[in-house]
Amino acid sequence: MDKQMIYEMVDEMLDMDGPVMIGSLQFYRSDILKRLDPVAYREVALEFVNSHIDDLLDDLSRYGHDEGEREFIRERLAELEDF
Secondary structure (H helix, E strand, C coil), X not given: CCHHHHHHHHHHHHHCCCCEEECCEXXXXXXXXXXXXXXXXXXXXXXXXXXXXXXXXXXXXXXCCCHHHHHHXXXXXXXXXXX
């Protein structure tokens, strides 16, 4: 999972309730946050990644008996930790 894919997933999460309407114009929450407060957008992305890391660590403790599964989880963790 590369950084671009993570940002796409974050955008999807932020935009899942549909656009914000101002008059007859529509704006997506992800675009609003990116443009008005890029630091906050990055924080949301980091929270998203940390949440996935926590989930994978739980999976590792739960399903860690299978070496193939353990290796898959470790690879996913390494990808996220590079974010």
